[in-house]
Amino acid sequence: MMVCATFDSPRFTKSSSLFRNALVSNTTSFVMANLSRSEEARQKGNESFAKRDFRTALTWYKKSENHNPNDYRAPWNTSAVYFELGQYISVIDNTAKVLGFSLASEVKHKVLVRKAKSHLYLCQLDDAKRTIDEMSECDEKTLLASAIQSSLILRSSHDEHQRINGPGHGIRSLPHYKAQIDSVLQYIGYRHDSAQSMIDVLLSHNVEDSGQISLLLGGIGDARHFFQTLRIIYTLSFQQAPERNYHFTINDLKPEVLARDMIFFILIDQLATALPLGQKSMDPSTVPTVPTVRQTLITLFYTYTGQVMPPTTFDHLQKTIQLAIDGLNGKAPLPRWIRLNTRDAGPIVSALCSWRDEVPLSHAVPDFIEITKRIHAQKDMAFTTRGGRPMEERVAEHLKIECRDYSQSCLLLPPKYGMDPELKKLLDLPHSQSRSSQLRTYIEENWKINPTLIDVNYVKQGSNLSEIGHQPFEFERQMYDRCVWLRPKDPKILFDYAVPFFTHAARAVSAVGGRLVVEVLTGDITRVLEGIDKNLLHERDPSFPTKYDRIHLSNIPDYVGGSLFNCIYALPLLKDKPSSFASSMCLRNPQLFSSQAAYDNEYTTLPSESSIKNILKVETKLMSTKEDALMKTFQEPPARLPFAAMEYFAFLPAAQNLHLQDMASRATLEKWLYQVFIKIALPAQQPVSDPNHPDLVFAPLNLTAFFRILEITHRNGYPAHWLADLLTTILSNRVQTTARPPRTCPLSISESQKNFPPKFTDLSPFMAEIRTLAALWLGEDIGFGLASAVLLPTPSKIRSFSIRFSDVGKHGVIKTPVFTLLFADRKCLDGILAPPSGSDGAYNIRKSLLSDEKKEKGNVPEAFRKNSAVVTTWKWEMKESMGTFWMDEQVVEMWMKDDWVVSILRQDEWKLCVPPMNVLDAVVGGEYWVREG
Template sequence: MTSWVTTSRVFKPFVVQLAKSLVHGVRNGTINQSTIDNAKDIVEHLNSFNKSQDRSSELSVAWNQWEHISAERESVAAGIYTAKVRLGQLPIYKKIVNATGGLEFYSVGHDDPMSIIDNWGPQPAERNPMDLGSLTAAQRSRLAFMFAGVGDARHVYGSIIGLHQAYNKLSERERDDLHVHLTLLDIHPTVLVRDLLILVLLDELVTREKSEMELEEIKATIFYTFAAPIMPPACYKRFKDTTRYLLKILQTDHTQLPSWIHIVPSSIPGMIKSLEYWKTKRGEKSTRQVLHVHDPSAAAAGADMMMESFPDLFAGGEFQDMHNEFTQSRDLVSKMPEELVIEAVEKHTPTKCPGPNNPGARAEWLETARSLLRDVMGPVMQGHIPAPGLEFETIFYQRMKAFVPPRRLREEALDDLWATFRQAETGHTPESKKNELFSKARNSIENKWKPNMSLFDSFFDEKDGGSGYPDLKYDVLGLISQMNDCNKQMKVYDGKRELDKDCPSYSVISSFFDAVVDALKAMKGKIQLEILAGDMCQTLLAMKLGTDSSRPESFPRKYLRIWQSNVPDYTQGPLNSALYIAPVLENNQYAGASSNCMLNTGCWKSGDEFCHNFALTTPKDFHRFLGARVKDMTPVFGLITLVPPSLPLPLPISQLASRSELTHWLTKIMLYTIAPAIPLLEPMRARYPNNLTPFFHLLFHLHSVGFPDHWLSQFLSDVISDKVYSTAAPYLGETPIPLSEYGRCVPKRKLHLDPWLPDFELVLSSAYDALPFPLIAPDGRSEDDFHVCSMDEMGRYQAKVSSWSISVIMPNFLNIDSSLSILFRKPGATPDGNVIARKIGDVVEGKVTKRGQIYMQTVVETCDVKSGKIVWRMRKSRFEKMKREGWTLEPIRSDLQESAACRIPAKAWEEASAE
């Protein structure tokens, strides 16, 4: 720095640059306190040139910024961690106008089970197997995998089996190195309790000697908990005893759990609530009602929906012909000539059709045969033909809606009925006798069997039109078929474990879990499971920021692989995956974060369109903006996979977007957030849930990717000062956003961003001490201007809606999107809320309102439809000014582009009560 003293008189621009370098270097941590202290005299000498300058000169502005940064650096350093905590706790999605908060609840998964280390894609090229032997000893000793949206944990179990198989291929020394951490993450505590219950039952099989009867009872309890809506009495008793045990230890000392299972303490309260719900509500749930709402043929409806989603794929082609053929075949059975019925059925049963000389017996045989054909056509219409060994239980389940228990747990009525189905292999049972047995077995099931309470949650009581019962319209037979295929693929069937025709579905599931037990025994002490409740993006953001303090320090903050299920369908797709998920991947050739698309598969014409809809860039350019690279972008029956950048972060600027490209893209991200596109109906509905918090998270992320501080600092300064001029424009049409929008520009004009100042103030005041680059804020001469304030100057407020709009209070399949913002209107401001909701794009263009007449807040803490309570945070002085002037508050929704409730006058606003 000494050389600057001799040149400063002549080279004033260099003195300006030095001031800017000091400002940015201190803020981003590249210049530490000792460097400043050692050069204190030099810095003060150079700063003296500022004293004689005009306050508006570039030199004066630069050195005044340095004085500000220098004065606050101790308080900023002390406040970094707290600021990160606040930043990580801010809501990242707009609120959902729904009694349950809009969360959807699925206890039973849909994917084929996979092993995350060697088979995590439906296509051969996506399987991406790992060779554990090729890793270093250090890498093998800290293998970490995450399953987000873990659901029924089928992929966790499949991965444990896969790890065992890979473990067996290692040398003894390599086995000694191995330690694996599996994180099970889900936003629904009930899902995690269900998984925990099965894990605890598995531990009993791993660690304790049991009688044959006890073993079978535990395995059957696992089977029915995992796969069935109802369970036999003995299984229900063990289920109830296990839930009682779990409730006790979670309420007292969760460390009493098996050592290989850890529950993060912050997850426990929600899990206790779920267990208490099962305990208090189980007497209210009826087996008869479960059987009534359970539709095991739901896959047929799913096939119809798929055909509607892909008309070009199915229309007029082979798939359409097959579907029509399946639909017609069941009706044709009644019209089939006797000869065809005999030919189709006789070869599968030892009882030959009686001849014409015995018309009574012949008629009974033919009716039984036609009934058998109709039953067989049910599974065919669902798109799968039962695997060998599962045919008769498939037919049995279609009629009984219950799986056959293992023999020791089978009641007499059920055993007798099941024998008649099995006799199709060995003999013939008259239809009248079968109907009598069916009635007895049905009566026994309705009166003795119990609902699988692990499928129940308060969600089903609270949701619009909720009956208190889960949605049981799922393809339970398809689940068994999936698990059977998995057993074959993973070589679970090994002679010792095989499909048992006496209890086929039970044997499929118990064989699978036997393989899990074998793996846990063989790798005892080498596998740690972590159970963690939370939103995927916010949970991983906390890991990224280092604020996940409720997890043990020894637990991983970086993962080799992350399976996201289809959670990104609900969380802004690849954009949020790049922003929150990819940054916690290890820098390893095998690393990756994958997901699939199941919510709106029919939307997408290509991976480019899918990627652009959410991230406003293409797979080819993705890494230039977001750092992570795209490995797979196949939303239709494939994977979406992001992998780490080719070089460690920060990336060289030569690999990144130019400054003009970055500024244009960031402006579009902001505009598409505050003025989102119009979503279509299901199953073509693409969700765009982000509020403005992730936009600021993105600026933090871009700094770590390698974009220069002064680019980001200047852009942010323009945003908060309402000085953005841009050629970017919001897209106001329907989703999916067409690729033609990627390059669309309009003539440069000023954007009007002042309505969103409350959001800017909230996020940046909360995160100020953690900002990795300087915030060049406007002077803030009036209460209407942008201000960074302390948390003491930030208030928490509430208002109560007296009347919601019709679209909110009626049970509505549209009330599922994150779409709510708060509109604040000054007295006399026009137009009304409905017009503003329809014309947010025009608000941005300055065509609808004048500066200072309205504010919009996308970052809302609470929107409780039942109580009517809305809670938000805002600078106290802004709130008090609005109260004095008599403003109104009105929730509006972007999906329907309308007001969601009546206006609430400022006199009804108040400080929010503590929670």
């Protein structure tokens, strides 16, 4: 018989007690083990954090929290890692978790401070305010409250400015460059680079069959790259290629360029309509006998390549000009594939009207011939001096006679079906001086000028008409050396090369039909690119692309900031595809740079490919063809050519998912940002100042560029608190840095690499402008906010001011953006310009503005530096001889009260262009950025 123990039996009670004791003991052991593991993991996390190995630190902190979820320290440590990484949303999540624990007051205070700062860096002002409301009264709370209040004022001022003025009229509407006094830029109707297609196999394979290919051409020029791209589309059209949509955004600063292209587009559209369907021959002798086709091809040829043209061609050109004017004025239809808004149409119409009315009456064929001969002689001499041969020796054998006749009379031969019998008789004469003379007389008496080569405004400003002196016999090489398989068969005259070039483009227009859009945008390329990126072009069709497969920029960067321009403006518009890139070339002064790295260093101050990749998230690759930018070669790479021999190079987005510890260190980034700021503010003195001199390096960026650089740097993944602290340091004029103002031009790589001893850099002359700009930029949101208050003007006190200058003087007549406004105490400036007798002569203005060891020594330069202000962001109106700028009203009132003067300062020669004028008399106040109340 089995006897069972009951619940109240001594045996069960003893067993139960033993079980409970064992359970408690085991649980205690388990808990203690977990606590030990948690603490061990947290300590390992701390060790990794101290080494800035943040990925490993996060792993250990997560393990620590898993082992002991009741300890606030693991999520608190985790929030510290995320703060260092700039991942402020994760900081907020973890600090919120920490605040769920019962915390000592001093711990809670630290948690709230970190959480509040994270909200501020994210520009979450209301959340930041709610966070500090939980804090006890203390100095830190007061400082944070002040930062929040300052940010709220700047934000509300921005909103009010937008409400009154509308979108697109904020801080980004201010000038992007320093001013230039001769404001009418040179007009170049004919380009000099080889025509390249923007579409290739690599791009085609990275687009869906029914997708859209979006391409942007800045500095479109004579549209040769556009036409070459159409030719590739044409070849694809009969290879059973997918029926994709094609969007081209084309831009040029000069409306005359786009007016000329508009003529080409209308003629191409007429050609597309008139060409018989199905013909694909490359043989120029097979041009259809349709009169419209023949006349259109002749007009395209002479308008595109020639200085002069037959009278019938001139008449057809004038009819086409009138068609363009009527189309742009809404009186007649434009080709359906052309899109542009009313704002962009106006300047183009003005140029077209000048070619219809003014230019034919004010310029004659003999002048065009003589100018062209002179320019070609100069070019041939320069070419032969460098070991080359003159054009007559370089052209193909079948073009030599035509080239010889052209050199005397600007005659380009028409096809036989367009030949005037009288001209044919002259051409049949034996070659002699008499024949050449008769040909020239015939051309002068019967032919007409090509009016599209003239910019009347540029001529009125003093042009020597050098822009008409292009060499048409470069057409053969430039249009075909990138597409040899599309060359004409058995060409006889230069015209024969134009036939397939334009007919292929026309057939592409016909084949693509309604799937082609060409969007025309006039004006500064920086405004176009940023306008698309920030949605500031409010007349633009919202269905148009905001991201592009390829961006072609010609040599625009030579004039607007080089490599840095590409990084700031072009890269953000590229699609996230391996085939996407922006391309540009150095055409202005390649002889100054020993390598691509040297070129990039001048404009970015980054001395190596790795530093550019780490900081700007950009890779630059040399290209002989665009495929070089995308395809890795598995053979030994060829030796690099001298930079002068290079052509286009591509800017590609580098990997965007790099962990912070794989990027540049904080010290490296800060040194670079200080160096860029100082280089913009105090560019090196140029060895030459002639705008046409090949040794001149443009340094056009004003201080608005620095805020765009901060924006891009933040977009590239660098923490907001790094950038906010640096900006606060600049605005407080407390910069201690190993960077120095540039001492070489172009900037040498060794100078960029050098770390000078840390030294205070006095930025006093730039404080007035940078604080004014900061008040406006921070209100608009550059991607991050400040967590500490700095002394900035209230936007309602920021005002537009104007100055009328009576005489710019010989130092101001120049077409480079190097001009700034210099304000200074009269006595201090006099001390610089006219030092006391017995001194070594006049002080150098640039060195007097410096504060490093290369500065001008003595009390006079020191007083000048403390009592001067340079304004880089201002607008010049040439017709009115007036400069305008925005500034803190209280600063200008101080200048007026303290007897300050103003002048225009060139930052290449570092000389004044006008006699200093009293600020009190010369400066006139205008509108406020925002109106109070």
